[in-house]
Amino acid sequence: MAENANKLTDRIHYILPYLPGVLTIVIALPVWFAAGPILGILAGVLGMGCTLTCHRILVRVREISDQKACLDAQLIQSQKLAAIGELSSGIAHEINNPLAIIGQEVQWIRHIVDKAAIGSEHHAELDESVTEIGKQVKRCAEITHKLLDFARKRDPLIQGCDVNRLIEDMVRLVERETAQKNIAIVRNYHEGLPELYTDHPLLRQVILNLLNNATYAIDKDGTITVKTLRKGQDALEILITDTGCGITSENIRKVFNPFFTTKPPGKGTGLGLSLCHSIIHKLGGDIRVESEPGKGATFIIRLPMNYAEGENLI
Amino acid sequence: MENFRVLIVDDELDFLETILIRLQRRNVDAVGVSSGKMAIEMIEREHFDVAILDVRMPGIDGFETLREIKKRRPFMEVIMLTGHGSVESGIQGMQMGAFDYVLKPVKIDDLLDRVRKAFERKAIHEKKSGR
Structure with missing residues (x-):
């Protein structure tokens, strides 16, 4: 019921703005008969003009509200990423100390084991177990270090x-x-691009990460296309396209989330793309991805060209 | 004379020698050492603007040297130079704060260009931090 009522009000809201114009057209005919052709035509033209203008305004309003919805979504996305980033670096920080203690204790245990249990039948087993603990602690430490790197604020x-x-x-x-993997790289650089004012190492990091992902997505036999182009007066785009496995529509919303990875456990931390996202935002641009599963993916970076040397972006 | 000082760190002495001579011929004030340990001692004693580090060195390797340099001289810029570059180590270098990651062999003028850019970055960094 409520839904129907909503639809009805929507429809009324949609039709209402057109009413004055349409009414003026409708009364043009009686006006013609009552007050002569000049006023009649005038009323008709006025009505049509009114309807047309109204229509144009409504279309524009709809466009703008669509744009706003898109911007809102982007804003929520980057706020979400920032929040997750902060949270995870907090956790990494907290976990680092206990991890270091566990690591030291492992060394101590190993020392004791070697002294006390040599010759015992359990020595080999103990030794193996302690080694494994040490290995896993090291693995955790690597992850926390990557996380802290990720969250480090580098202006x-x-x-x-x-x-x-x-x-x-x-x-x-x-x-x-x-x-070695029979992957060709096609360059499609826009010649004569003006100098871009940006942070060199940060941009290098992003490009390298994206190229690395593209290579991983293809595995072997395929093509990576790298393209640069100008977007109007004050922006440029970098497109990195691969012919790899692509990204499913379900995953495409998550690719920039920290810890999201489709790689097998231990192969990737899922921080690469989220790092790219945060870097590009720091550089005043944005990054998005388009993909058709099975046919590959394109990552599109847009960067502003109107910054001056040494200027603060944020 | 260029107005910056460069420290070159490479365990291949022939390479170190060649690059030093070529830089000096282009009026660059450059000093060379052959290990990460010597590099760290050197920056404690003298002032440098940019370091060029070989990635693969016995003892303290390029990455570790990079970390130590950044700890002691956060404004100094570092260019990683490598004969066996991999994507993985490139990403690592950039993440650890290197300015550039360059594959050997590199033309000396190209390298010098990168050193100039690194020095420009250092100057901007210092200006921004009010130094």
Whole structure:
């Protein structure tokens, strides 16, 4: 019932703005008969003009509210990422100390085991078990270190940059590994791009991460396309496309979340893309992904071109 | 004379020698050492703006040297130079705060360009921090 009522009010809201214009058109005919053709035509034209303008305004309003919804979603996404990032670095920090103590105790246990249990039938088993604990502690420590790296606030330092050259450097590095897997890299650089003012190492990190992911998604036999292009006066885009496995529609919303990974356990921490996301936002741009499962994915970075050297972005 | 000082760290002495001579010929004030340990001692004693570090060195390797340099001289910029670059180690280097990650062989003018950019970054960094 409530839903129906809602639909009805929606429809009324939709029709209502057109009413004055339409009414004026309707009364044009009686006006024609009552007051002559000039006023009649005038009323008709007025009515049509009114309806048309009203229609245009409504279309524009709908466009704007769509845009707003999209921006709201983006804002929520980046706030969510920031919150998760903060939370996880907090946890990493807290876990680091107990982890270090466990590590030290493991060494101590090993010392005692070697002294007390040598020759005993359980020595080998104990030794193996202690080694395994040490290994797992080390693994945890690696994860917490990565997390702390991830959350470290590194303010961007802005300086002039030849984007194509910066990308090409990273492509060449990746090419050493892709060549062995029969993955071709196609360059499609926009020649004569003006200098981009950005943070070099941060951008390098993003490009390298994306190229690395593309390589992983293809596994072997495929193509990575790297493209740069200008977007209007004050932005440029970097597109990295792979012919890999693609991302399912269910996963595509989650790819920038920290800890989200489709790699087998121990292979990836799921921090790469979320790091890219936070870096690009720090650089005043945005990053998005388009993908058709089975056909590959494209990551699109948009960066602003209107910053000056040394300027603070945030 | 260029207005920055460069420290080059590489355990391959031939390479170190060549790069030093070429930089000095281009009026760069450059000093070379052959291990991570010596590099750390060097930056404690003298002032440098940019370090060029070989990734693979016996003893204290490039990454560890990078970490120690950043701890002691946070404004100093570091360029990693490697003959056996991998994506993984590239990502690691950038994450640990290296300015650039360059594959050997590299043309000396190209390297010098990168050193200039690194020095520019250092200057911007110092200015921003009010130094």
